[in-house]
Amino acid sequence: MSGLTIKDLEKLQKQLPDYPMELVDGEIIVMSPSGLESDEVAAEIVRQLGNWVRPRKLGRVAASSAGYVLPNAEEDVRAPDASFIRAERLRRTTSKYAQLVPDLMFEVKSENDTLPRLRQKIQEFLQLGTQVGVLVDPRTQTLEVYRPGVEGVEKAEILGNGDRLTVPELLPGWEMIVEEIWAPVFDED
Incomplete structure (x- = not known):
């Protein structure tokens, strides 16, 4: 079914x-639940963002169930994993x-996602006004950071363990240590 509306x-x-x-694009996409790992990573990103943003009253942090009506011709409703x-x-x-696009959005790759589809979603948000989009891949333990005008993984800022994500244009002073967002491994005693 195509040509569907927000109603x-x-x-x-x-x-x-x-x-x-x-x-x-006028079609309803049913989202399957993600695997535990990707959701655990997304929850950690939301937690770290929220712990910085809320006490400083800088704005709002949302998880994957928050829908945004995009200001495109189709009035798409999309939901980033964290925003x-x-x-x-x-x-x-x-x-x-x-009724807006978030300033910062994260997409966390799950088992069912493809990197090209997630990159395309991030680019759509950037074209509509999002300032920073981050693709998080738990398998490779990397972050691809995109800003307006940065298209293609070869131009993205790539962060890995040992790096820190900062977004000074939106959250001065905030940083997220990359290796701290991955799902922990609990050793047996």
Whole structure:
């Protein structure tokens, strides 16, 4: 089914509340649950962002269930795995989909994702106003950092263990140590 609208998505979400969905180019995409590893990484990113942002009242941090109505021709509704919106852009929260793009967004690769599809999603957000998009790959333990005008993995800033992600244009002073976001391994005693 193509040519669907936000109203169609909302109606379907009420009928099937246990199925996360996105609206992309007039088609509803049912999102399967991710594996534990990718969700654990995304939760850690949200935790670290939230621990920095909330006490400083810098804005809002959301997880993968927060939908954004994108300001494109199709009015897509997309949901990054983690995101940040500056306070001055959304003074009060909403119970509905946010009618803007986040300033910072993360996509965490799960077993079912493909890198080209995630890179494309990040580029779409950047073209619509997101300032920084980060692709997180738990298998290679790398981050690909994209800013407007940076297309293609060969031009992305690549971070790995031993590196720190900083986003001074949005979160001055904040840093995320790359190796601290990966799912821990608990050794047997």
